[in-house]
Amino acid sequence: MLKYIVASAIVMLFGFVVGWFNQSNFWMAFVYVGVVLILAYMVDAIKTRKDIEYINSRIKNYNK
Structure with missing residues (x-):
């Protein structure tokens, strides 16, 4: 949830700076x-x- 809030704040700030959207549709x-x-x-x-499947297959092949 914190990631979502921080990412939203960054996008809103950057969006206002570069003009992606105005205040009515923030x-x-x-x-x-x-x-x-x-x-x-x-x-x-x-x-x-x-990745887990690959690692498990490598372990199985190593143990044979």
């Missing part, structure tokens, strides 16, 4: 950050699972 930063964080966690979970 809430879009929360949507953008939420979608990106969910996708990032999914990709990380998939990659971690593949």
Whole structure:
């Protein structure tokens, strides 16, 4: 949750500086950050699972 809040604050601050959105639709930063964080966690979970499978297969081959 803290990551989400910090990331949202950074996106909102940067978005206001470069003009991505105006004050009336600042809430879009929360949507953008939420979608990106969910996708990032999914990709990380998939990659971690593949890494674990690879390590387990290496251990099985080593023990033979």
